[in-house]
Amino acid sequence: MAKAIIWLVRFAGRGKGSSLPGMVSLKICPGILAHLAGQVRRGVVMVTGTNGKTTTNNMIARAVREAGYRVVVNTEGANLITGVTTAFLKAASPVGRVDCDYALLEVDEASFPRISQQVCPRVVVVTNFFRDQLDRYGELDKTISLIEDALAGLPGTRLVLNADDPLVARLGAITGREVTFYGLGEHSGVSSHSTAAREGRFCPGCGRELEYAYYHYSQLGSYRCPGCGFSRPAAGVEGSHAFSSGGTTGCLLAYPGGSRELVIPVPGLYNLYNGLAAFTAALTLGLDPDRIIHALGGYTPATGRMERYRYRGRPVLLNLVKNPTGFNEGLHTLLTLPGPVDVLIAINDNAADGRDISWLWDVDFEMLGEQHHRVNQVFCTGQRGAEMAVRLKYAGFPLAKIHVQEKMHRAVRDVLAGNGSIAYLLTTYTALWPVERILRSCARRDGLENLPSVS
Template structure:
């Protein structure tokens, strides 16, 4: 009786907080309602999550969590399932609780088939103590926010130890990342791998940070037949023999284009063409992870490929706008590997390109911005003719400008501006296209300013079954 009273009170107050946040225009209310509800009724998340009729899917890893989870949500919606999903990327325990609260009745009933939850790596052990997943999808592991996560092996250990306490939980793992593939040893249920085969854009070397290129079993440096990017590729340990496992779902014949990426896909259910309507090899990995999860959920492969072909990115995930006749791309950057891939996309755009880089150092971004020195900004010196203007903004815009200076970017191309003026300057620059790169807490104000000037071309999806 006491729990029931706490539950109803928590839901009522959380709903009031949601309404108030939106009324005051103070954000999307994706975390605060959950925080309040957990204070009132600490057991509310476990209670609500148990009501997912067909089970709980969790997506974790460094990059691609939001995109992969939202792709899985679209697949489930296309298949006719009702889902709970934290689509905005609020992946701490408060944001996950808020996702359930949005679907809950005032009496604490949740009508859903699946709970599809993006979960922060450091939060994963805590969440799994309250919500037992039936399937866990792991995207990749890269160095990210040392002040929050610590060294990379600490993050991997946290996930491994949590998985060891989940007997019967299935895993979908990235075969091309040795750190992710090593988690199979902790699996309590079935493991299915996804990855990319060799194609004409693989490389024989990689200049990215090397932490992930040592054998997770014996510590020797891995030998690579080829790299996709960073430590992702076809690897083998010369010491203990640990190697890339065969991928049950594998992409081949990769064809990157300006607005989409396609590949041939080989799977246990047959061969298909996979079309991901956003650019970037990393988004193709997200699509492969989502396809594999869809198979595990029992969705028909043609339904999966149709859902992925119609996917619309969340805010700041390769989101396209148009200002007058000028194409504009908005993308989140949060660690060296993700930033390097963003720079690769920038340099593939029709040039010259006007560029905005917005760097904040709030808690959600990571207070330590030394990671910027691990980003390969030196490519902008080599390709500086492709870039018309680099406008730095945000709380650490000046430090970003210094980093570009030491990367060898011509000084006349580097500008530091207040955020509103920075967005306006980039939009009105003489370049053919504009590319806006922002850390997490800078992303939302940049998007809000940008939306006041430009029209969104690939609108964020809002399916009733996915909200």
């Protein structure tokens, strides 16, 4: 049944069939995920957290594949139980046999408890915790408690945790599981203060306000609690001397037994964290460090994760944004691009995006208002394009540079036709796929060698 649905969805051009087959199969046979996952020979790796799941998981998958192993992976980012089940169904034979060494699964935070019970992961990677879709997840404390409780019920699971996020790092002590921490040391881009909304402002143990030696972004940095002494743990895998150049991001990487230079072909400090997480997870699986470095250096971004295109000789970047922290980092990247930049912001409020768009007021669009000379024009589209334009107005962005276009295909073509040095498209989740289809119809996917330099 699942195989037939996958074929029909693709034949009808209605998508990639990344969720519906799993939904139908689970209705027919509720235990199908546990049955299929039980056939994985060497173990399951699960990646969860607020931001970076898709990129981190796909980076791990590339490293594991290049090491010669067969994998199951939900590449498209369908991370609910229906999408995870579909990933196994696609890999299975018509009689339900799965021939793979590892399953590498990106998993939604709210779905983590249910999925982890059925697949029994060997390794769990937690990237970060930020406020995201309050109307769906509730407050961040609720999301973290779901992960905590689920991890406590997974004996034998090893954790790979972000040492720089106090909300993530604490999971090691709470769960009592074996942990490998990864993190980023101090570098020239750190700040002595943070203006962004910090979910981890207070100690997750005693509630005292944390003290920071420096910040990378949001609550990520070097922290210590003056009350109970909780502090950033020593990272087993740590990056130093971080740099960005020519559309790449990298650092000097220290790990047990050696050090290497890590360079990944995507800009943005947050992507460097994804690379660190992927390297640590692959190292935990016993892969050769040199092979991992090589694999990450050839990583190709997934749809909307700083995906590169070229339109009539001009570079185009497509980036998914879904919460204040991720949007802020996307804007920081925008301001490092050679200007002026033509920008499109597509905001939808479907269930998968979050119905409540008040989170846009927590995004630091004021940085665009202050540096509007670097932006040629902004096209606002999607179901809530008009509200996005209002937000930009209150951020002090010049009204003459703001354009509201209800028709998404027109908005995409307008930003591509701009005369800036680069076009930068930022979209919420359900707006990503239509924007990507429009881009594919008129622009070509680009290679790293053609990406403009990032300062």
